[in-house]
Amino acid sequence: MDVRMxxxxxxxxxxxEMFVIQQQGAGYYSCIPMATRYNKLLEQAKRLxxxxxxxxxxFETVQEIDPKDPADKMKAVQGIRLEIGQLLTxxxxxxxGQKR
Numbered sequence: 002m003d004v005r006m007x008x009x010x011x012x013x014x015x016x017x018e019m020f021v022i023q024q025q026g027a028g029y030y031s032c033i034p035m036a037t038r039y040n041k042l043l044e045q046a047k048r049l050x051x052x053x054x055x056x057x058x059x060f061e062t063v064q065e066i067d068p069k070d071p072a073d074k075m076k077a078v079q080g081i082r083l084e085i086g087q088l089l090t091x092x093x094x095x096x097x098g099q100k101r
Contacts, residue, residue, distance in 0.1 A: 008046055009092050015039065016085045023078055028071025032078060036065040039081050046088060049095075056091055060084065 015038055022030050040062040050057040063081055068074050 004045065005049055005092055005096055008042060008049075009089060009096070012042055012085050012089050012092070015042070016082060016089075019078060019082060019085075023075075028074055030074070031067045032074055032081070033065050033067050035078065035081050036063045039063055039085060040065070043084075043088065046092060049092075060088060 015035070019035050022035075043060055043062060047057055047060075063084060064077075066077065068077055
């Protein structure tokens with residue numbers, strides 16, 4: 002099993018689920034499950050990079066908070082989506098480099 006590719010698929014699915022929940026919830030959803038799941042996937046991704054001081058070290062866990070204000074929820078979700086996109090890019094670029 003290729004853990005890197007599994008992580009890529011899981012992160013893409015999380016990003017899609019976040020979008021759906023965000024569109025349906027109109028601010029009534031919780032950010033905590035999204036942040037918790039991202040943090041777990043990030044932890045797994047960090048295990049793929051045994052060296053220190055690399056690009057993976059630019060990623061940090063996101064706060065598992067649940068703002069009440071819909072605007073603050075949107076900011077929290079945008080932050081998670083940004084981190085997911087960047088982590089996907091890193092994992093995909095490494096996968097591409099290994100194919101060569």
